[in-house]
Amino acid sequence: MARCSFHPNVETELTCGECGRAICPKEMVATPVGYKCPVCARPPRGTRVQLKPKQLAGALGFAAAAGVVGGVLLGAFGFGFFGLILGFMWGGLTAEAAHRGSGGHRGGAVTTIAIIAVLAGAAASWALALTFGFGGLRILTLIAAVVGAASDTAAWWARR
Ligand SMILES: [Zn+2]
Ligand SMILES: [Zn+2]
Numbered sequence: 001m002a003r004c005s006f007h008p009n010v011e012t013e014l015t016c017g018e019c020g021r022a023i024c025p026k027e028m029v030a031t032p033v034g035y036k037c038p039v040c041a042r043p044p045r046g047t048r049v050q051l052k053p054k055q056l057a058g059a060l061g062f063a064a065a066a067g068v069v070g071g072v073l074l075g076a077f078g079f080g081f082f083g084l085i086l087g088f089m090w091g092g093l094t095a096e097a098a099h100r101g102s103g104g105h106r107g108g109a110v111t112t113i114a115i116i117a118v119l120a121g122a123a124a125s126w127a128l129a130l131t132f133g134f135g136g137l138r139i140l141t142l143i144a145a146v147v148g149a150a151s152d153t154a155a156w157w158a159r160r
Helices: 053-077 080-101 109-132 139-159
Strands: 029-031 034-036
Touching (some): 080 139
């Protein structure tokens, strides 16, 4: 019997599926491709957190709702400097909605989703403006919203 590489007094017949060193049930890690030692099972540093399809769908759904509702409202009522401030808040809220919808993810894909949702909201308000000749989001308000969505993430990174 071989002895565990991590516990020299434990006999074992298990080996790591990746590096082949002897492992015992105390530290072995079950992975989709078999048992591994803790060193090999550790995910490589710096890998970006991938959103699962369900989290991605949640982020998209929440952000799209906040983006479109906000865009239509601001297109109709967000005028002048007040509109700029509301636009910034709208972007932040949309990023927050994407964050909640994704089950707590932030940055990268979630921010991208928030910005896309804000753009979709602008498109919705412009479509309504073309149809009814009323409202339509100001470009400056849209820019404020994109900055708001991005700064929500920036603020989070700064807080860590
Ligand atoms: Zn290993
Ligand atoms: Zn061990």
